Amino acid sequence: MIDFVGQKRWFFLISWILIIIGIASLIISQVQLGTPLRLGTDFAGGTSLTLRFDPAVGQSQLRDEMANLGYDKVTIQDAGEGDFIIHTQEITSDEAHQLAEELGTALDSQVTLSDYYLASPTVGAEVARSAIIAVIVASIAMLFYIVWAFRRMPKSFRWGSCAVIALVHDVFITVGIFSLLGLLSGVEIDALFITGLLTVVGYSINNIVVVFDRIRENKAKGISADFAITVNSSIVETLGRCLNTSLTTIFVILALFLFGGATIHHFVLVLLLGVVIGTYDSICVAGPLLVVWEKGEWSALLPWAKRPV
Numbered sequence: 001m002i003d004f005v006g007q008k009r010w011f012f013l014i015s016w017i018l019i020i021i022g023i024a025s026l027i028i029s030q031v032q033l034g035t036p037l038r039l040g041t042d043f044a045g046g047t048s049l050t051l052r053f054d055p056a057v058g059q060s061q062l063r064d065e066m067a068n069l070g071y072d073k074v075t076i077q078d079a080g081e082g083d084f085i086i087h088t089q090e091i092t093s094d095e096a097h098q099l100a101e102e103l104g105t106a107l108d109s110q111v112t113l114s115d116y117y118l119a120s121p122t123v124g125a126e127v128a129r130s131a132i133i134a135v136i137v138a139s140i141a142m143l144f145y146i147v148w149a150f151r152r153m154p155k156s157f158r159w160g161s162c163a164v165i166a167l168v169h170d171v172f173i174t175v176g177i178f179s180l181l182g183l184l185s186g187v188e189i190d191a192l193f194i195t196g197l198l199t200v201v202g203y204s205i206n207n208i209v210v211v212f213d214r215i216r217e218n219k220a221k222g223i224s225a226d227f228a229i230t231v232n233s234s235i236v237e238t239l240g241r242c243l244n245t246s247l248t249t250i251f252v253i254l255a256l257f258l259f260g261g262a263t264i265h266h267f268v269l270v271l272l273l274g275v276v277i278g279t280y281d282s283i284c285v286a287g288p289l290l291v292v293w294e295k296g297e298w299s300a301l302l303p304w305a306k307r308p309v
Helices: 008-033 059-068 093-107 121-149 156-185 191-221 227-259 262-284 286-295
Strands: 046-054 075-080 083-088 110-119
Touching (some): 008 156, 008 286, 059 075, 059 083, 059 093, 093 110, 121 156, 121 191, 191 262, 227 286
Antiparallel strands (some): 046 083, 046 110, 075 083
């Protein structure tokens, strides 16, 4: 039998490493960009255009020509098959069509404006506030749900708190990775990023509830007087179910990531990271965290600390 609970210090160490990397990335991003995450049009405001070039042109050619036309601060994403997604300052629909014509003339290509989206900074700030509120409300709702679902267990609030801490762990690591990707690869977040985070929260809580429910059943059966053994047995018993569910989900997400359109690329990336982290969390973090709280082994949360004799 795999001793997940016995190896909890290593699992907590992995989580701390990811969290510290995320914190460092958020701080560096704040210093360099003025914001912890590289914001897309939905949050920062501006205009998003999708232009199709026939024949196709190179991304560097397009960037140089945009600069020649006075659009220096632009983000250009190659969507494949001659399509480019361009984020720039606020421009009207007429100005967008004029830009498409000028680019077509300069690059000797027929340009079609297939998508136009305008967002003001005020609306972006409101979206950001709503996103933060949505994550907080979802976490609180999950807390009350777990407390109610396990109300017949002693100290049910402890079970709910561990589940919510695990959820915050998932969200924070995912946000930290996206902050790092924003610094290294220019990955931006948009409204779909928040949708992905909330989807991940729901997926993670499902896995955690499955594990916790098995712990409750085994505790009622009295399979061991040692709570750590009960939790570990429950994790092992649900391991196959969690991994099978996660793998089938990951296969679908990978297909979307590899063959889906560029407009949902980052949304799918959130789902992929969230499912992987959420699966790891439900197996290796949530249950061991419950054991730590139950036994008062708080030193285990600091794996680098010296173990008590």
